[in-house]
Amino acid sequence: xxxxxxxxxxxxRQAGPQAQGGFATYCLDGLSPDMSFLEMLDVLNxxxxxxxxxxxxxxxxxxxxxxxxxxxVVNGEPHGPLARTTLCQLHLRHFADGQELVIEPLRARAxxxxxxxxxxxxxxxxxxxxGGYVSVSTGGAPDANTIPVPATRAEQAxxxxxxxxxxxxxxxxxxxxxxxxxxxxxxxxxLLPQGRxxxxxxxxxxxxxxxxxxxxxxxxxxxxxxxxxxxxPVRVIARLNREFLRAALVSExxx
Ligand code: FES
Numbered sequence: 001x002x003x004x005x006x007x008x009x010x011x012x013r014q015a016g017p018q019a020q021g022g023f024a025t026y027c028l029d030g031l032s033p034d035m036s037f038l039e040m041l042d043v044l045n046x047x048x049x050x051x052x053x054x055x056x057x058x059x060x061x062x063x064x065x066x067x068x069x070x071x072x073v074v075n076g077e078p079h080g081p082l083a084r085t086t087l088c089q090l091h092l093r094h095f096a097d098g099q100e101l102v103i104e105p106l107r108a109r110a111x112x113x114x115x116x117x118x119x120x121x122x123x124x125x126x127x128x129x130x131g132g133y134v135s136v137s138t139g140g141a142p143d144a145n146t147i148p149v150p151a152t153r154a155e156q157a158x159x160x161x162x163x164x165x166x167x168x169x170x171x172x173x174x175x176x177x178x179x180x181x182x183x184x185x186x187x188x189x190x191l192l193p194q195g196r197x198x199x200x201x202x203x204x205x206x207x208x209x210x211x212x213x214x215x216x217x218x219x220x221x222x223x224x225x226x227x228x229x230x231x232x233p234v235r236v237i238a239r240l241n242r243e244f245l246r247a248a249l250v251s252e253x254x255x
Contacts, residue, residue: 005031005092009044011056012104014113021113023102033093037080038063038070040092057116063088065229068164071171072117073104078168078227086166086229106171110178110214121167123213124181128165130209131202132185134194153191160188162230172227175216180224182210183236186243200247207244 006029014021031040038060045055061069065086072087074080080090095101103117111119149157163184170178186203189195195202218237225234 003097004029005033005095005097007031007095008100010100010102013116015115017112017114031092033091035092036063036088037090037092038088057118059118060088065089066164068166071106071166071168073106073171075102078106078171079229084229084231106167108170108176110176111167111170124165124167124178126213127178127182127206127209128185131198131205134189134198136197138194147193149192157188157191159233160184160236163232164230166229168227168229169224170215172223173216174221175219177218178210178215179218179237179240180228180232182206183240184232187236187239190239190243199243200251203240203243203247204251
């Protein structure tokens with residue numbers, strides 16, 4: 001049987017949006033290295049509930065790396081130290097026995113803390129609501145290849161469509177920018193025929209929403225790319241900038 005893991009875990013506790021937060025320290029031992037990070041937090045919560053103390057609030061849903069709900073900063077890195085891995089898919093075997101783990105919420109100006117590790121990421125939803133979709137009726141599912149799309153274009157669109165909207169890119173960015181997220185949404189629709197009729201309006205509306213929500217600007221640090229659990233490439237930001245410039249030139253309404 002694999003050796004168990006013990007950790008000293010320092011976790012951000014904050015009772016509510018206006019409450020003063022701070023780190024609480026817990027010693028956890030007897031953990032299986034095959035446990036996921038979230039299962040470790042489940043163990044902590046079972047203990048806290050048994051002791052009559054307030055359990056830790058943290059976001060999660062699918063626990064399979066597909067929904068984008070989970071997320072926290074572990075030892076300074078959003079979703080922890082493993083590349084292309086969401087927090088729910090991070091396992092304890094990747095940490096040394098006895099290691100100190102410092103766990104904080106995904107912090108950004110546009111992500112206010114609701115409680116403990118839970119932050120309000122609805123600003124990302126409002127960017128999508130501003131136009132990150134196709135509003136034309138596309139009818140029923142057409143036969144495959146009815147609309148020819150070059151393979152490289154389809155692959156780039158699908159790469160961008162992998163974004164799960166977790167917000168790790170925003171938390172990793174020193175400016176709190178949402179350029180990788182917004183660039184992914186712009187890219188995957190702008191590259192496909194169904195998204196092209198609205199591409200100019202879309203990029204203007206999404207960039208405006210991004211600014212109104214308080215996200216910062218990109219200064220090309222590329223920490224967002226390192227933090228992204230889905231490997232969204234930095235070229236989506238370049239495409240966002242190109243689409244924005246093009247839209248500004250062709251839009252009848254201007255900026
Ligand atoms: S809980 Fe769904 S991606 Fe982690």
